[in-house]
Amino acid sequence: MEELALHILDLVQNCVEAQASWVYIRVAEDPALNTLSVSIEDNGRGMNEEQQARAIDPFYTTRTTRKVGLGIPLLKAAAEDTGGSFTITSAPGRGTLIEASFVRDHIDRVPVGNMADTLSALLALHNNIELRYEHVVGDRSFCLSTAVLREICGDELSHPRIVSWLRSYISEQENSLEV
Amino acid sequence: MKSIEELRRLREEVRQMTKLREGSPEIKIIVGMGTCGIAAGARETLNTFVQEVAEQSIEGVSVTQSGCVGLCDREPIVEVQHGAERTIYARVTPERARRIVTEHIKGGRTIAEWITRN
Numbered sequence: 001m002e003e004l005a006l007h008i009l010d011l012v013q014n015c016v017e018a019q020a021s022w023v024y025i026r027v028a029e030d031p032a033l034n035t036l037s038v039s040i041e042d043n044g045r046g047m048n049e050e051q052q053a054r055a056i057d058p059f060y061t062t063r064t065t066r067k068v069g070l071g072i073p074l075l076k077a078a079a080e081d082t083g084g085s086f087t088i089t090s091a092p093g094r095g096t097l098i099e100a101s102f103v104r105d106h107i108d109r110v111p112v113g114n115m116a117d118t119l120s121a122l123l124a125l126h127n128n129i130e131l132r133y134e135h136v137v138g139d140r141s142f143c144l145s146t147a148v149l150r151e152i153c154g155d156e157l158s159h160p161r162i163v164s165w166l167r168s169y170i171s172e173q174e175n176s177l178e179v
Numbered sequence: 180m181k182s183i184e185e186l187r188r189l190r191e192e193v194r195q196m197t198k199l200r201e202g203s204p205e206i207k208i209i210v211g212m213g214t215c216g217i218a219a220g221a222r223e224t225l226n227t228f229v230q231e232v233a234e235q236s237i238e239g240v241s242v243t244q245s246g247c248v249g250l251c252d253r254e255p256i257v258e259v260q261h262g263a264e265r266t267i268y269a270r271v272t273p274e275r276a277r278r279i280v281t282e283h284i285k286g287g288r289t290i291a292e293w294i295t296r297n
Contacts, residue, residue, distance in 0.1 A: 013213070118222060125242075152190060154190070159193050
């Protein structure tokens with residue numbers, strides 16, 4: 001995967017499959033400490049220790065149509081390639097927290113990429129999940145919450161015209177973090 | 180910069196439009212969003228469909244997802260369901276997505292050269 005945003009999209013799909021009703025995505029960049037961390041937390045069905053060990057194994061999946069699950073191993077490798085770390089915290093019935101830390105200026109660090117495209121895809125696809133996204137860069141931050149958006153948009157939140165508008169909005173907000 | 184006030188107005192506009200039509204969507208566009216699909220560009224494909232449907236104000240069409248269907252080498256895979264009729268397209272780039280909207284969704288003609296079998 002060429003963007004962290006694509007890893008995030010892929011892993012949130014796992015949360016959906018694990019029947020989460022909320023997902024919290026956080027991307028925190030600290031230029032001063034030269035760190036970048038990504039965390040994805042959900043209240044889905046969770047995993048026991050054996051399932052967690054198998055989740056980081058590229059030859060394991062819960063899916064039946066194909067024999068290998070690559071989402072988690074790919075993000076783990078992307079983090080570890082920069083000298084960073086990767087952890088899963090989970091228990092059955094208690095949801096899952098995935099954390100990947102990167103050395104921010106490492107030459108192999110995958111760019112954050114297009115979070116507007118990732119979030120608009122998730123908004124279009126998963127109307128029944130509460131999504132909270134936070135992107136912090138130094139002392140700047142952008143936060144998006146579907147609970148807040150739902151107060152404004154109601155059931156029309158996943159309508160193509162609303163999603164397209166939100167994609168441009170997120171893109172503007174994300175770009176202003178980079179300055 | 181886009182304002183929340185603008186979003187409120189858009190929502191009202193969308194609500195007025197959708198109130199006019201009841202019932203479930205006639206056409207479903209289903210994009211494969213498994214790891215294999217995402218790695219092959221399914222996010223851009225999905226967003227292109229959403230954007231085209233929005234910009235051309237096409238009603239009665241929904242954009243949804245499927246997981247990996249075992250055709251990983253042909254991703255992004257897109258299925259168009261129109262009643263009982265199902266068409267599966269392979270390697271749907273954003274350019275192909277735009278042509279599917281124009282010719283199949285709006286024009287009612289399938290694009291034979293991109294159809295794949297499962």
